[in-house]
Amino acid sequence: MTNSNNMVIRPATPDDAERLAAIYAPYVTGMAITFEYVAPTVEEFRGRIVNTLRKYPYLVAEADGELLGYAYASAFKGRAAYDWAVETSIYLRQGESGRGLGRLLHDALQEKLQEMGILNMCACITAPRGEDPYVTENSIQFHDHLGYRMVGRFEQCGYKFGRWYDMVWMEKHIGPHPDQVEPVRFGLQAGGTSTPKKSLIVYGSRYGTAKRYAERLSAKTGIQAVDYQEVKTLEDYDRILYMGSLYAGQVTGLKKTVGKLLPQQELVVVTVGLVDTADPENMARIRSGLKELIPAANYNENRVFHLRGAIDYSHMKVKHRLMMSVVHAKIAKMPEAERNAECRVVFETYGKTVDYVDFEALKPVVKAIKTGLFI
Numbered sequence: 172m173t174n175s176n177n178m179v180i181r182p183a184t185p186d187d188a189e190r191l192a193a194i195y196a197p198y199v200t201g202m203a204i205t206f207e208y209v210a211p212t213v214e215e216f217r218g219r220i221v222n223t224l225r226k227y228p229y230l231v232a233e234a235d236g237e238l239l240g241y242a243y244a245s246a247f248k249g250r251a252a253y254d255w256a257v258e259t260s261i262y263l264r265q266g267e268s269g270r271g272l273g274r275l276l277h278d279a280l281q282e283k284l285q286e287m288g289i290l291n292m293c294a295c296i297t298a299p300r301g302e303d304p305y306v307t308e309n310s311i312q313f314h315d316h317l318g319y320r321m322v323g324r325f326e327q328c329g330y331k332f333g334r335w336y337d338m339v340w341m342e343k344h345i346g347p348h349p350d351q352v353e354p355v356r357f358g359l360q361a362g363g364t365s366t367p368k369k370s371l372i373v374y375g376s377r378y379g380t381a382k383r384y385a386e387r388l389s390a391k392t393g394i395q396a397v398d399y400q401e402v403k404t405l406e407d408y409d410r411i412l413y414m415g416s417l418y419a420g421q422v423t424g425l426k427k428t429v430g431k432l433l434p435q436q437e438l439v440v441v442t443v444g445l446v447d448t449a450d451p452e453n454m455a456r457i458r459s460g461l462k463e464l465i466p467a468a469n470y471n472e473n474r475v476f477h478l479r480g481a482i483d484y485s486h487m488k489v490k491h492r493l494m495m496s497v498v499h500a501k502i503a504k505m506p507e508a509e510r511n512a513e514c515r516v517v518f519e520t521y522g523k524t525v526d527y528v529d530f531e532a533l534k535p536v537v538k539a540i541k542t543g544l545f546i
């Protein structure tokens with residue numbers, strides 16, 4: 172999720188602990204918004220993040236490398252029958268409230284919880300007993316605007332800064348409550364690393380270009396990369412990141428890999444070819460080819476990327492050289508005005524060695540993987 176300030180909502184990682192602990196500390200030391208007395212250490216905070224991520228989402232809002240706030244869910248109560256309800260917590264860095272950030276975090280959290288099958292979001296909020304220097308009604312109003320309803324008020328149940336505080340519970344239903352309910356998918360965002368889904372990079376490469384990209388993506392994300400020819404099963408993964416080179420519009424090895432996909436698996440396809448990434452006609456052609464090949468359950472056009480590759484005629488197999496010479500001859504006969512970006516690049520690079528590989532172009536792919544948001 173981004174806005175004009177380049178803001179991203181992404182899963183928290185244990186390495187965010189120091190900055191998140193710093194956001195939380197003033198709420199402990201100067202406000203009655205939380206009933207903790209002593210601000211947790213960074214190590215304690217790290218442990219809390221890791222613990223939460225085992226079962227629930229934990230999100231941070233980041234802009235230009237700075238953390239502005241965070242939101243997470245925890246068990247409403249430990250017993251099994253409460254699985255479908257969570258308690259939510261949202262904290263913003265001092266000075267960040269009033270700009271819609273809280274709502275952004277809340278809505279992103281709600282979306283993640285809905286994906287898991289959570290049905291009730293509950294908020295436990297300190298309520299002032301009249302004018303109070305340590306807490307306002309703001310949080311109650313905030314939740315009211317988000318569609319929460321007041322459930323109940325516990326009077327004088329917390330003591331902080333030498334005063335007694337009331338606490339209210341507010342609740343929002345985020346899904347229907349059928350007679351036969353699906354179990355909650357705990358740990359859907361689990362891992363606590365920058366790649367919370369269990370992912371695998373699979374590549375199909377004839378001369379090594381797609382492989383170079385796959386290995387670089389692997390180094391940047393920590394996700395293992397394997398040649399499609401070595402993949403026996405994909406059963407252990409939630410998300411497959413397929414990187415394959417284009418040959419006459421076909422993605423090397425993709426068909427075989429698609430045959431191993433399960434319906435619930437998320438597929439991201441990164442094609443590698445000579446055609447310019449910025450050419451919209453090329454992207455449209457790639458997407459329509461993929462849509463035909465990939466089952467609807469796994470296909471999502473927002474999860475398609477294209478990167479520029481390389482070509483070296485001096486090391487090309489005879490069959491590929493022949494294919495290219497046929498295509499080249501065809502293009503040579505075409506009036507220049509009729510040549511699209513694909514024809515132009517094949518024509519311009521014919522017989523040469525060119526390398527358009529640009530690892531910087533992996534950035535949007537890495538960002539989408541890390542945030543889980545493919546926009």
Ligand SMILES: Cc1cc2nc3c(=O)[nH]c(=O)nc-3n(C[C@H](O)[C@H](O)[C@H](O)COP(=O)(O)O)c2cc1C
Nearest residue numbers: 376377378379380381416419420444445446480481
């Ligand atoms: C016979 C042949 C057909 C190709 N067809 C396409 C194509 O349809 N679209 C494209 O963008 N690039 C095409 N290319 C360029 C390759 O995709 C490019 O060289 C790529 O970097 C090869 O990756 P690899 O080394 O991983 O196999 C073609 C190359 C050859 C030799």
